Amino acid sequence: MSIHIGAKPGQIAPTVLLPGDPLRAKHFAETLLEDVFCFNEVRGMMGYTGRYRDKRISVMGSGMGMPTLAIYVNELVCEYQVKTLIRVGTCGAFQPYLKLGDIVLAMTASTDSHMNKLRFNGMDYAPVATFELLLKAYEAAKERQANVYVGGMFAGDSFYHDDPNWWKKWADYGVLVVEMETSALYTLAAKFKVEALSILTVSDNLATGEASTAEQREKGFTRMAEIALALSP
Ligand code: HPA
Numbered sequence: 001m002s003i004h005i006g007a008k009p010g011q012i013a014p015t016v017l018l019p020g021d022p023l024r025a026k027h028f029a030e031t032l033l034e035d036v037f038c039f040n041e042v043r044g045m046m047g048y049t050g051r052y053r054d055k056r057i058s059v060m061g062s063g064m065g066m067p068t069l070a071i072y073v074n075e076l077v078c079e080y081q082v083k084t085l086i087r088v089g090t091c092g093a094f095q096p097y098l099k100l101g102d103i104v105l106a107m108t109a110s111t112d113s114h115m116n117k118l119r120f121n122g123m124d125y126a127p128v129a130t131f132e133l134l135l136k137a138y139e140a141a142k143e144r145q146a147n148v149y150v151g152g153m154f155a156g157d158s159f160y161h162d163d164p165n166w167w168k169k170w171a172d173y174g175v176l177v178v179e180m181e182t183s184a185l186y187t188l189a190a191k192f193k194v195e196a197l198s199i200l201t202v203s204d205n206l207a208t209g210e211a212s213t214a215e216q217r218e219k220g221f222t223r224m225a226e227i228a229l230a231l232s233p
Contacts, residue, residue: 002079004071005047005060007039013049013056015084015232016076017225018069020181022046022061024088028225029059045072055232062087066113066155066184073185077192084195086133086231088224090203090217091153091179094171098202100212101220102147103227104176105129105137106198109155109183116187127186133197133231140230146223151176153200155183167206177202197231199224 001007019025026046029036033050040047040060047060060076062069069087076082091104098104108128116125134150141148154170156178161167167178182198189196201220204211212220 002075004042004045005040005075005079006042007047007080009080011037011039011049012047012076012080012082013058014082015055015057015086016082017057017059017228018062018072018085018087018185019059019221020062020064020089022063024221025059025061032225032229033057033059052229052232057229057232062181065157065180066115069181070115070184070188073188077188077194082194084133084232085185085189086196086228087181087185087198088221088228089179089181089198089200090220091177091200093177093202093205094154094167094175094207096205096207098149098176098205099147100202100205100210100216102149102202103141103224104153104200104202105134105141105148105150106153106182106200107134107150108152109186110152110170110175111155111183113155113157113183115184119187125187127183127190129186129197130189130195133195136231137197137199137227140227144223144226146227149176153182153198154178156180171207178206199227
């Protein structure tokens with residue numbers, strides 16, 4: 001047991017999928033894995049290990065935002081020897097051509113978070129995805145006829161902003177989408193020398209005002225999960 005995860009040593013697989021929502025983790029485990037057991041209920045951040053074909057795989061909620069995700073990633077890697085972290089989450093699009101349900105593979109993450117400013121004494125660090133995972137995910141998405149984009153995204157500390165136009169500068173500089181976790185995920189993966197990728201589905205578009213229904217989000221999640229499962233060795 002670590003401070004925030006109730007698993008015993010060996011109960012978490014080397015590859016962990018990280019949806020933000022712990023109930024997504026439960027749903028994923030119940031619908032896509034076999035021989036499942038629950039390794040964590042601490043703080044309701046459900047975590048499960050099971051088998052997909054002949055591979056052991058775990059899935060656990062990461063919560064929303066970088067401080068929360070960072071706690072779990074630290075403990076998963078340092079206390080449970082996790083080697084591959086795959087975030088499966090939703091994102092808001094900055095570019096008008098991105099449609100609801102499109103997949104974005106995060107190559108790198110810009111951020112307004114101060115976590116890396118503190119870590120690097122005020123300097124900027126450019127967190128990046130693990131290229132092999134990115135390439136495999138791209139191929140897996142293409143095989144499934146998904147509309148898939150690869151590029152930079154923005155990992156923000158705020159969901160709600162005072163200025164409704166806050167995102168436009170990032171959009172002008174080619175940033176594709178916003179979510180709230182990837183900068184911390186990629187930075188910690190680099191620090192601990194493990195692999196990481198964020199697979200994101202567009203759930204809303206800030207440029208067009210479109211937003212997904214619950215059913216569309218569900219469909220998007222299943223497709224991300226399939227792509228993520230195609231990545232594990
Ligand atoms: N902002 C931040 N995170 C998100 C969004 C958003 O618009 N959509 C999905 N995750």
